[in-house]
Amino acid sequence: xxxxxxxxxxxxxxxxxxxxxxxxxxxxxxxxxxxxxxxxxxxxxxxxxxxxxxxxxxxxxxxxxxxxxxxxxxxxxxxxxxxxxxxxxxxxxxxxxxxxxxxxxxxxxxxxxxxxxxxxxxxxxxxxxxxxxxxxxxxxxxxxxxxxxxxxxxxxxxxxxxxxxxxxxxxxxxxxxxxxxxxxxxxx
Amino acid sequence: xxxxxxxxxxxxxxxxxxxxxxxxxxxxxxxxxxxxxxxxxxxxxxxxxxxxxxxxxxxxxxxxxxxxxxxxxxxxxxxxxxxxxxxxxxxxxxxxxxxxxxxxxxxxxxxxxxxxxxxxxxxxxxxxxxxxxxxxxxxxxxxxxxxxxxxxxxxxxxxxxxxxxxxxxxxxxxxxxxxxxxxxxxxxxxxxxxxxxxxxxxxxxxxxxxxxxxxxxxxxxxxxxxxxxxxxxxxxxx
Numbered sequence: 001x002x003x004x005x006x007x008x009x010x011x012x013x014x015x016x017x018x019x020x021x022x023x024x025x026x027x028x029x030x031x032x033x034x035x036x037x038x039x040x041x042x043x044x045x046x047x048x049x050x051x052x053x054x055x056x057x058x059x060x061x062x063x064x065x066x067x068x069x070x071x072x073x074x075x076x077x078x079x080x081x082x083x084x085x086x087x088x089x090x091x092x093x094x095x096x097x098x099x100x101x102x103x104x105x106x107x108x109x110x111x112x113x114x115x116x117x118x119x120x121x122x123x124x125x126x127x128x129x130x131x132x133x134x135x136x137x138x139x140x141x142x143x144x145x146x147x148x149x150x151x152x153x154x155x156x157x158x159x160x161x162x163x164x165x166x167x168x169x170x171x172x173x174x175x176x177x178x179x180x181x182x183x184x185x186x187x188x
Numbered sequence: 189x190x191x192x193x194x195x196x197x198x199x200x201x202x203x204x205x206x207x208x209x210x211x212x213x214x215x216x217x218x219x220x221x222x223x224x225x226x227x228x229x230x231x232x233x234x235x236x237x238x239x240x241x242x243x244x245x246x247x248x249x250x251x252x253x254x255x256x257x258x259x260x261x262x263x264x265x266x267x268x269x270x271x272x273x274x275x276x277x278x279x280x281x282x283x284x285x286x287x288x289x290x291x292x293x294x295x296x297x298x299x300x301x302x303x304x305x306x307x308x309x310x311x312x313x314x315x316x317x318x319x320x321x322x323x324x325x326x327x328x329x330x331x332x333x334x335x336x337x338x339x340x341x342x343x344x345x346x347x348x349x350x351x352x353x354x355x356x357x358x359x360x361x362x363x364x365x366x367x368x369x370x371x372x373x374x375x376x377x378x379x380x381x382x383x384x385x386x387x388x389x390x391x392x393x394x395x396x397x398x399x400x401x402x403x404x405x406x407x408x409x410x411x412x413x414x415x416x417x418x419x420x421x422x423x424x425x426x
Contacts, residue, residue, distance in 0.1 A: 023216065030212055035204035042205055056211065060218045118195040126199050145193035146200050173192055 011075055019066055026063055033076060034059070037083045043130055043142045044087035058086040084147060088157060091135065117184055129179055137172035144169050362386050 009017070009028070017025035038055050045051035061082050069078050121129075130138060139158070143149045144165070149157070154165040363371045364386055 023219075026219065027212055027216075030215065034207045034211065036202065038207050039200075039203040039205040043200065052208070052211070056215055056218075059215050060222070063215075063219050064222050118192075121195075121199075123199050123203055126196055127203070130196065130200070141196075145190075146197050148197070173190065176192060176196075 012071075015066065015069065015075065018063065029062075030059060033079050036076070037079060040080060040083045041087050042127070043146065044084070044091065044139060046091075046135075050090070054083070054087045054090050057090070058083040061086060080147070084143070085157070088139070091139070117180060121180070121183075125183070129176055132179065133172055133175060136168050137175060140165050140168035141172035141176075 009025070011029075011032070014025045014029050014032075018029055034055075037058065038051065041051040041054040041058065042048070045054055058079075062079050065082070069075065130141065133141060140154060143154045143157070144151065151162045151165040151169075154160075155162040158165070360372075365371050370386065
């Protein structure tokens with residue numbers, strides 16, 4: 001459900017006004033989603049300055065392409081997709097290796113971290129863990145685990161093989177589990 | 189979805205981050221710029237369309253003038269109605285000439301050729317003769333006029349006087365003897381009475397010694413005449 005602004009204009013109203021070039025409505029829309037979208041960019045960027053650049057570029061695309069929003073699906077989902085794509089473009093220089101995956105990659109041992117271990121982790125801890133991942137792992141983990149894209153979609157977005165996306169995800173999970181275990185040891 | 193994925197998704201999907209001050213102020217000018225650029229493009233596209241439209245108009249107008257000065261026949265004229273009068277006396281004299289000339293050697297050759305491309309006539313000569321005779325005993329006409337004198341002609345290029353003249357349509361009936369020569373009705377003898385009829389369709393322009401002659405050796409009702417309207421076809425079926 002889209003949040004309502006204090007001036008009681010609905011999201012649809014704001015979109016329609018923004019399409020007519022109303023800067024106030026555009027700003028209202030920006031304020032409605034800016035905090036969430038900056039968090040999205042933060043998960044892909046290497047540092048906060050890069051995240052802000054992605055964020056700005058993403059919002060400019062949102063408003064310049066606003067007429068392309070058909071109303072199918074949520075507006076937030078549409079903005080989020082633009083943010084993710086913009087972030088991916090800005091880090092496109094990063095090389096993805098179409099590495100072949102050995103069987104050992106699929107014989108993933110979920111080290112069965114106890115649920116209470118996760119509950120002790122704050123949002124910032126989790127963000128820090130994700131941001132510590134190598135670039136390739138981080139992007140695939142973000143896209144698959146958090147954004148909910150399929151491996152097929154990820155492969156198309158990153159121009160890599162589906163097997164590469166799977167491989168990166170498996171490695172990302174392993175690394176996260178290892179780090180969480182390490183945190184657990186430190187805490188003990 | 190793995191448990192670890194779910195933990196991260198639940199906590200990070202809707203995560204919010206404090207947006208530094210002045211972010212909107214960095215975005216708004218870019219939107220202004222894009223908007224200005226759009227307006228500029230709009231005007232540019234409008235002016236370009238006008239220029240192209242103007243040039244196209246000038247080009248077409250000049251082309252039109254050039255065509256009209258060099259070739260008046262290039263214009264498509266509206267459909268005209270032409271009165272086709274009853275056959276004039278002088279067209280009958282043409283029929284007489286036809287009779288005389290049909291005995292010429294060259295005409296004989298032409299008829300031979302015509303018969304050659306009509307195997308049906310050769311094979312069923314006697315049957316054909318019989319059928320034709322029965323079919324046309326009522327209306328053995330020397331010349332036929334078109335009663336419905338109004339025929340629509342799509343006069344595409346006819347600004348020329350030649351085509352503005354009324355057209356004459358004359359249909360005469362002749363017979364083919366066993367040896368292939370043409371015999372006019374007046375010259376029919378007992379021996380040649382059962383010969384197959386042929387039809388001479390002559391179309392000319394009044395007052396001009398020009399026209400087209402079409403000899404038809406099949407009964408008219410068997411022949412599609414695409415050049416004539418259905419009504420006209422009925423009228424000339426003897």
